[in-house]
Amino acid sequence: MIKGVSIVMMQQTQRSQLFHYGVAITVCLLALLLRLLLAPLLQENAPLLVFIIPVMISAWYGGIGPGLLATALSATIGTYFFIEPALGFSVAGLAEPTRITIFLTEGILISGLNESRIRAKERSEAIATSLRKSEAQYRLLIESVRDYAIYLMDLNGRVVSWNAGATQIKGYTTAEILGRHYSIFFTPEEVERRKPEAVLETAATRGYFAEENWRQRKDGSRFWATVVLTPVYDDTGQLQGFTNITRDITDRQQAEAALQQEKAASDLERKRLQTVLDILPVGVFIADHQGKILQANAMIKRIWGGIPATESPAEYAQFKGWWTSNKAPIAPSEWALTRALTAGETSIEEEIEIETFDHNHKVILNSAVPIRDEAGAIVNAVVVNVDITRRKQAEEAMRRSGERLAALHEIDQAILRAESSQEVASAALERLRRVMPYSQAVVIIFDFAAQQAELLAGGIDGETAGSTVPLDQLMLKSMPLAQGSVRYIQDLATLAERPLLLNHQLIEGQRSLLTASIVAQDELIGELHLFASTADCFNQEHQEIAAEIANQLAIALQQARLREQLQHYATELEQRVIDRTAALQSANEELEAFGYSVAHDLRAPLRAIQGLGNALLEDYGDQFDEMGQLLVERIAASADQMDTLITDLLAYSRLSRTEIHLQPVSLGAIVAETLTQLQQDVQSSQAQIQIDEPLPDVVGNRLILMQVITNLIVNALKFVAPQQQPRIHIWAESISGSSSSGQGVPCIRLWVEDNGIGIDPKHQTRIFGVFERLHGIETYPGTGIGLAIVRKGVERMGGRVGVESQPGQGSRFWIELLQITSTL
């Protein structure tokens, strides 16, 4: 193609060249014609003058080639036609050849000049063309720039050119803006301040003006712009105007602002974090995903005595730690941080022991938590350390103090439980072993009078508890122990004066000796010796404990002594009581047996008297006069009365003596049975008896209860005014009584009310005694034992008796017996 084009162009050039040569020939022929026409005028003068014209025309038009052709042709034609001789080429003389030569020279010169003119013209045309082209491209470039507003202003700031970018950015079309002053791009405030003019001046004087500032669009909206103004000068250096390049960087500015804000925020955040970290009372450091420690707070540096730079978990070997549980060292891979980073493990408060970088041992709680990004990858891990060394120490101290307290308490308890001095001392030593590292101990009680010491518990040099040793074998004369104090011999070997036993102890391998005095009531009564087989085995705490124990021992030993004394007295007293009780019991039994046998033995002769009296009356009654009969009857009556007395006495004494079995019994049944037995008496006295049935069941003994009730009813029947019909009312009620079993026990109270003669309150206690009678035997015969039996019987059944009465108003006797409860 290119080749084709160049061929076509070449052909065009050749044709144009041929055309130029044709023009040259033509104008030569025309010149010949013109000369021929002018020949009449000119004759033979200036034969070649006219031919200069075709030369000039050809050279001007066609350049050097056609010019030379026209020159040659014109010379030939002129010479042939107009140089004498005409119509031939022969020349004569010098003038004609000179003329021809001049003509040729002129022709060549003209051709050459024209050639160079044509060349120059062609060159300048080419330059102009390319210039035009480049200008057009440049304009295109400028006009097509859309991101920048590029425009020209004249000296006064009026817009003279406008590109697409300017239209886009500022909103004015080219037509609208050309000729307007550029201050319309400024904000009104700046216009007010005459900023546009100042800018132009600055640009003109400094050759440059640039700023970032607000500019205003056609619609009045503002944008953030970078503006560059450059003055434009012409070739002479005269100021022609200004170029203005404006760019809308609102977006960029916003982005930058956002970025800056973000950066500020993150800076703040970091600051905040660091502040928080530094104020935290716990140690914190943050590692990146590779294990490099990025950030560490003040506390963690304090805890560890500095934190070394570490790049990876392998370097955590610098951190020395042990598991509290088993004291095994913590390998780099075992650290909570490593596990957080590698396995994403969260570890909370693992208790470990550490050796810090300033070589302190501490106990810390170590926690580590991984931090993951959105994708879930572990990007960081946070380690939190809490120094619990003090707490641990406090706990340990507490534990030890607790242990010590517990031991002391236990010793107290044991001492309290112990009954003898020996028990007290051995209890103390036994428990002391738990808090004191002694290998041998002994509690010694001094007997200064005998210059002896008794070993209460423990042992020394083969001497065991219970044995006594001479004081001088044990006591340090040169170092008497003050009362209530502790003496500590760190090493027996260093002791100059060693009593026999202490020397033996040393030989047997005992080195440390801790001695505490036992002081009771301001008197040194003994010592507590603690031996250990290593020198300087006891610390301050041990000495305190020893002193404390010695004090306890002193009190306890004193107490034990008192207790032993007391025990002795008590035992003696108890024995005395037992002896006396036995004596009393046997005396009582004897008395009772005596009473019984007296009553019993009395009865045999009495029965004889009764029988003999009756026999006398039966067999010999008719031989007595009235008086004799009366006397015999009196004997019989007295015998009967004595018999009743003996019967009652025996009944009463049996009540006291026999064992009684209590069981639920029916009051109703017993009252009914009693009344049946007393039927005869009731009938003979024509008594009225009212019973409020049903009567409840009670705890009692059937036979005794019958005796009791019999006596009560007999009493009620007996003690009525003469000629009065006895009226008896029997009822029962539940009360919360006070029996011999105690207060508030549910009881049944059985009432027997009569309409009898009543009892003066002053006698009401007396009547329940044995042989107590308020009336003469003639008025109301009786033994005075009935109510005593009532009381004794009820008391034997765990109840009480009583009476409510006024003389002449009847009596209300009551007996209180236990109600049946579920426990029976």
Next chain:
Amino acid sequence: MNNQSVPFLLVEDDPAHILLFQRALRKAAMPNPLQIVSTGEAAVAYLNGEGIYSDRLQYPLPHLVWLDLNLPCLSGFEVLEWLKQQPALQWITIIIVSSSENTSDVEQAKALGASAYLIKPINSIDLVRLVETYVSSNVNNDSK
């Protein structure tokens, strides 16, 4: 042998009661031979046929023994106890005659094998009733 002829043995140390017993027998018209011993040992010796009591013609074995409880040395209960351990003497009827009304005495006597318990002073009516009850049955048993 009839009721009138069975021999009685009275063990009693109180002459007054012996007197009253004899009077009661008389009043009851009981001519039965009556032997009297005044101590527990004597009673045992009698029943055992020891010493002078080996003469059974003079001291026949009684059908009925009237036994007081309150005896010197060997008490009535002890005599009773001994008697009940003698297989050969099981047929003899023992009646306690005591001035004790004590229930425990009564119960003990019954437990030891006494047939009846009389409370002094004894009267003829009781005597007759008892003799009729115990002697008759014994006699009848013997005749069979």
